[in-house]
Amino acid sequence: MTHFPSSLAPGGRPLPAASGPPDATPRIAVISAFPPEIALLEAALEDGETHRIGPARYITGRLDGREIVLFLSGISTVNAAMTTQAALDHFGVSAILFSGIAGGVDPSLGIGDVVVPERWGQFLEGAFARETAAGYVLPGWMSAPVANYGMMHACPVGVLPAGASAPESRFWFDTDPGLMEIARDAAREVELERCGDAPARVILGGNGVTGPVFMDNAAFREHVFSAFEARVLDMESAAMAQVAHANGVPFIAFRSLSDLAGGGGDENEMVAFMSVAAENSARLMRAVLARLPEAVD
Structure with missing residues (x-):
């Protein structure tokens, strides 16, 4: 069996068949969104073995002394949901660690x-509301947890949690608290690459948001900060988080800033800084991975 703290137990995810997934070896799923991010991790993987599931490539092996399955989510929400669910269906995943920019x-x-x-x-999961004399108004049967941006209202999604018989309405998906504590411990020791004069920092807690758009707009960035109280945004993490929640699998996402989503003074910074950002995210993720209990058959 896999020896994890109680909050990290696989807990509740129905197996696709009585015999379990095709590869039932207990593994940590390690995910990145696109090739420049995963290359850092693949280079350090030991005893790698490639598996094809549909259009995606999954690599099993050992990283930092832990059995993992490493794969690209693909860019944006549909790809991330598809590849994460396939990993959970085909491998004995006990936790998910996402590393990216x-x-x-x-x-x-x-x-x-x-x-x-x-x-x-x-x-961007929500409704484009009707314009009325009173402003942009949602239908009476809909609700939004945060302030709108013009006609755009963010709304909860219906998701069937692991072991449940009816869906729930949910906007936020919580990082596993046990994994967060391990990250807090790892952050005290990890060394990050500098970007300019200021040292890079680890920021734990707060909100992250995801949408199927590349965001490079100062006004909408301000809205996301004020309405969602978000620290960071990306194109994959919340989709992965929803799949993890639906399957009862603990998750944590590490996201290093490659750009300011439209808040910088000149052209978007991603191309210039994605290498150092990917490196910093991978360093913290691997420090957490190395602190996880080893799986024991």
């Missing part, structure tokens, strides 16, 4: 900082 929303943060949010939501 992101856009900074909180104006107090800088490029290279690594953000580890306590919860994730989808900022």
Whole structure:
């Protein structure tokens, strides 16, 4: 069996068949969104073996002494949901660690900082409301947890939790508290690459948001910061988080700022800084991975 703290137990996810997934070896799923991010991790993987599931490639092996399955989520929400669910269906995944770059929303943060949010939501999951004399108004049977941006209202999604018989309405998906504590411990020792004069920092807690758009707009960045109280935004993490929640699998996402999502003074910074951001995120993720209990058959 897998020896994890209670909050990290696989807990509740129905197996696709009585015999379990095709590869039932207990593993940590390690995910990145696109090739420049995963290359850092693949280079360090030991005893790698490639598996094809549908259009995606999954690599099993050992990283930092832990059995993992490493794969690209693909860019944006549909790809992330598809590849994460396939991993859970085909491998004995006991926890999910996502490492990648992101856009900074909180104006107090800088490029290279690594953000580890306590919860994730989808900022473009919702409704485009009707314009009336009273403003943009949702139908009476809909609700929105945060302030709108013009006609755009973010709304909860219906999701069937692991072991439940009826769906629930949910906007936020919570990072596993046990994994967050391990990240807090790891952050005290990890060394990050600098970006400019200021040292890069680890920022634990707060909100992260996800949407199927590349965000590079100062006005909407301000809205996301004020309405969602978000520190960071990306294109995959909340989709992964929803799949993890639906399957009863604990998750945590590490996102290092490659750009300021439209808040910088010149052209978007991602191309210039994605390498150092990907490196910083991977360093913290691996420090957490190395602190996880080893799986024991």
